[in-house]
Amino acid sequence: MTRRISPGMWLILALLAGFVVAALGADAFATHDPLRQSLLLRLRPPGTLQAGRSFLLGTDDLGRDLLARILYGARASLLVAALSVSVSLVVGTTLGLLAGWFRGWTAVLIMRFVDTMLSIPAILLAVLTVAVLGPGFLKLVMVLGLTRWPRYTRVAYAQTLQVATLPYIRAAEMAGCSAPRLLLRHILPNIAGPLMVVATSEFGLMILFEAGLSFLGLGIQPPYPSWGSIMSAGRAYVARAWWLTVFPGACLFVLVLCVNVFGDWLRDRVDPRSRGRG
């Protein structure tokens, strides 16, 4: 059954593709080195032309080109979000599959752990963990990934419980299919839809988390650009240099908005009620 994609949705998809292209092609699009400082070019407004060089979005407090920093910031943002979502998706789904398949004590233990993780506000746990471990790209990804897996476990668990009782699973089991093969080849593909919906909404959240942690000085470390850290530095100059806050923030807002709209759209498509039974 096919459904047409509305023009609004095409726009969202185009914007999302634009962000991905900007992030991947940051090296090609940026006309300046995002790390190169120049004391003579501090806090120049958007559209500045100087010495034959143009600064479309202006410069920051250290005279670095804002456009280049935003492009490389997009890369940091999407990379951290994609990697941390992958970590939590794999960890959360594995635990959910195990709990749903073995049930009994395994399920009780795993699901109690899930409940406990969900009782610590994720942003606080991430702040504490990053602060204890110290900054670092991989640490950031692991901390975000390992604080946000429980939602996948809940969904994977509930879905596995449902799917595991279906006749085709029983049939495969009786045909001698091993448990790992059953879980990965027969159950996982059938519960992937709802998991992708969770992953999409988590993706938007991870982008916000990365930006928030970087804003607090706990994420991507200077001099490397992140939208959060650009805004954090721009906060001191907000009255003199609005562009340092407005541009990276607008990118962040539009990106998260697109991800959220895409997530809602995906959910409506995957929703079993709209797909019909069986």
Add this chain to the structure above:
Amino acid sequence: MTGHLAGRFGQALVACFGVLTIVFFVMRLSGDPTLLLVPEGASAEQIAALRHELGFDRPMLVQYVAYLGDLARFDLGESLVQRAPVAGIVAERIPYTVALALGALLVALGIGIPSGIAMAVWRGTVVERALAAIVLAGQSLPTFWSGILMILFFGVYLGWLPTSGADSLASLVMPAVALGALTMSTFARMTRISVLDELSRDYVAAARARGLSRMAAVGRHVLRNAAIPVVTIAALEVGNLLAGAVIVETVFAWPGIGQLAIQSIAARDFLVVQAVVLFVSIVYIAMNLLADLAYAAIDPRIRLER
């Protein structure tokens, strides 16, 4: 009912215990928690002496039992940076965060619930589309961006509101709006779904058949039933607001526990950070429990089912 209550209390206790355990291990992830507690520039001898004094050279299990024992007596330790009990340092800041969270909750309820009702009642109209756009925006706005933009516009440009600090009630307006935006969206979405659910029921058709106007049917019958899920969300959202305060308080220099946590990380005063995380998590669990109890109290169907 009593069985249900006891069960929920038991779950909450297990969750508290779990939170304490997770935080205990997170604090030890770096290998040596002593290093998190000493001011910058301490000598190796000082660190070793402190490690012994704080008991970090004991076996992990002994440390764990001592940690639980201290917390059971509400002893959160002493800040080595400020030379004062951690409990006092955190307690001083709690009223500010509570005021901020309540302000945000007020914003969220005041805008979110009427918007949700309007979206359900005027389903498929321009009203719903316009409100849906606002709700979506509220959901995607990073608080540190909306916060700084508000400071720029209302504080710097118009000069209507103070840009930072907590000197008057006016200082609370912008932080509360920034923090409340996300929760507002959650309320609007939940209220919309809840009201739509109720609108499709037979009693609404019956009320309309008796000659009640659509508005009267909503006002007299639907809202009461639709309120049930919304009340429980409200309790849960308080926990989220406390956690979200970490960023908003930093933006507005609001002297609550969120700002305290970030300042304490910079000052390497991790016992204070630990206390803030524990406090917010326990409040969160308590709110969860409260939400469940409120749910059972308001909706007799829940009580009968269990």
